[in-house]
Amino acid sequence: MKKYIDQGKNDTRSGYGAGMTELGRSNPNVVALCADLVGSLKIETFIAENPDRFFQIGIAEANMMGIAAGLTIGGKIPFASTFANFATGRVYDQIRQSIAYSGKNVKICASHAGITLGEDGATHQILEDIGLMKMLPGMTVINPCDYNQTKAATLAIADYNGPVYLRFGRPKVANFTPADQKFEIGKALLLNEGTDVTILATGHLVWQALIAAENLENQGISAEVINIHTIKPLDEEAVLKSVKKTGCVVSAEEHNYLGGLGESIARTLASNYPTPQEFVATKDTFGESGTPDQLMDKYGLNNKAIEEAVLKVLKRK
Amino acid sequence: MSQLIKYYNYRLDTQKIAPTFGIIKKMTMSDIKALEDIVVQTRRDILRMVHKVNSGHPGGSLGCTEFFVSLYHEIMELKEGFDMDGAGEDLFFLSNGHISPVFYSVLARKGYFPVEELNTFRLIDSRLQGHPTTHEGLPGVRVASGSLGQGMSVAIGAALAKKLNGDGHLVYSLHGDGELQEGQNWEAIMYAAGNKVDNLISTIDRNGQQIDGPTAEVLPLGNLNEKFTAFGWDVLEIQDGNNLEEVIDGLQEAKKRTGKGKPVCIIMNTIMGHGVDFMMHTHAWHGKAPNDDQLETALAQNPETLGDY
DSSP, X not given: OOOOOOOOOEEHHHHHHHHHHHHHHHOTTEEEEESSOHHHXXXXXXXXXXXXXXXXXXXXXXXXXXXXXXXXXXXXXXXXXXXXXXXXXXXXXXXXIIIIITTOOOEEEEESOBGGGOTTOTTTOBSSHHHHHHTSTTOEEEOOOSHHHHHHHHHHHHTSOSOEEEEOOSSEEOOOSOTTOOOOTTOOEEEEOOSSEEEEEOTTHHHHHHHHHHHHHHTTOOEEEEEOOEEESOOHHHHHHHHHHHSOEEEEEEEESSSSHHHHHHHHHHHHOOOOEEEXXXXXXXXXXXXXXXXXXXXXXXXHHHHHHHHHHHHTO | OHHHHHHHHHHHHHSOOOOOTTOOOOOXXXXXXXXXXXXXXXXXXXXXXXXXXXXXXXXXXXXXXXHHHHIIIIIOOOOSSOOXXXXXXXXXXXXXXXXXXXXXXXXXXXXXXXXXXXXXXXXXXXXXXXXXOTTTTOTTOXXXXXXXXXXXXXXXXXXXXXXXXXXXXXXXXXXXXXXXXSTHHHHHHHHHHXXXXXXXXXXXXXXXXXXXXXXXXXXXXXXXHHHHHHHTOEEEEESOTTOHHHHXXXXXXXXXXXXXXXXXXXXXXXXXXXXXXXXXXXSTTSSOOOOHHHHHHHHHTSOOSSOOO
16 A cells, blocks of 8 residues: 655644644735634744734633624634634534624634543543534534644635634644645545545544554555545545445544544435445543543544454445 | 605715714704604514514514614715625624614615515515524625624624724624623623724613513613723713614714724613503513504504605
8 A cells, every 4th residue: 555654743733823824924814813722723923923913812712703703894814713622512603603604704723622632631622523513504624634734724724715614633643644735625535545445534533544554454455545634515426436446434533423524424325325334433422531542542543443443344345 | 655765765865974983963953853754664664574474573673773773874984885894884783683673674774675675574585584694695784693692792803804904984783781691792892892992882772671571680780881881891871762862972972982992882771662652661572573453553653754665
């Protein structure tokens, strides 16, 4: 299989920060909002270079979403950022009415998504945000896999007119996508061709899927790996094309299996091409304190879990 | 009827509205009479709209009629036509979206969309949804409202965008008093003062009523003037928000106080259901439509001025 090289571990949130720095220099309409988490969101450079285009809202996420909606009236492109938990569940109705239903061009940029937030525990981890956001009509949902892709996605959503939920994380993870790769919203990326099984992964689980595919190859199993960075709109064509070839699928995400990427894939398959599917995801549970690696292991969100799911789904073909 | 509408539009065209900052136009008696006519006609529109579909919110709409007519016909500087960005004009945001009937009537009679469209209020396939929204593209509406407590944040965002764009126009918002029970308001109130959003005039419809009863019984709001003042706003009160001249004077005074480092709050005392005797001084008509007989009585108290739609 094609080899992917880790160019050096980095956090996806720093990819967001780097994207914001570039947008600060290239797009005068981009403005940034934050709810008292500037350091965690890595937007210090944007703020230093564009103090007039940054709004420190304080610990008031509901107000932040409303102000972001208002800033679009006047042509601004607001990037409203905080932890994923506070950017979604806490302010669902504000996003629903003032942003999504009102069709506002707001970019909700959420760090520390999923269980890899780690030691702070379940109050700060969120495993339901993809579901919450994808259910909103008109909302685009993006979960890039590494630093480079998060930076590219940050740049891409500024050029797209409409509400977007951009989800990224806290820990340093492998950075393996090309630095110059353009980000195309809604266009899945085929990372490894295979014939026995399709692995559809998003976010931090994409790198784990590549490790799994390599290990499976050593066992004589040919796994196709696709990076579903955009969960909504889902690239159904890419999903169906692959699954028609392999005949079974494993979905992998750092999210509850209720409401996540796996369910979107299952719906697509059920409507078009019913296929055995296994879900690598948390199973209707809250997280807990621990290191990111410990939590990914305990909750079955790593290459090992993907490999086991592949062996299981192959038996169901 | 269409002739009456034409006459009305002609009158609007000839009215010199849109005063600039700091210049207070002296109202003449005939100006006031023209606005009074719009107020009465608006009340008829409200009553007929909610009666037709046997739903909607007449109480708060009737109480805020003088405010809306003053704002759109006397106070705000508005461009021809409608675009979402609203650059180079004043903006208004209705936070308590359930009083959509008064909003729709005033928008229609200001020329944002045909007055005949008021016939479609709350009907299937209508742009006049139960609560205002941008979703169906109704001119004059810039954000959805109805789920309470969100409008001030949006108004602040629009005011910040105006400052960034070097646009000296003002942003107005209206909020129910009961709506202030929603916590997001106080996030917004704190932010606006802390960040000197001084191109914002937020009016509180102090009618003392909400769905379940008087605000004093449901959840007492205390002294709103002192609360806003303590948060750092410049506060003024309109003692009788159903007196047209008093409302206009209050709004003119509020305009004078903008640009001085503080957001401006107007506590506007109104009577829910004003203009219809049996709807006044009670929360009963917050979200209830009159039946045929009640409509007849109510319309008789508000005789046709500009022509029904």
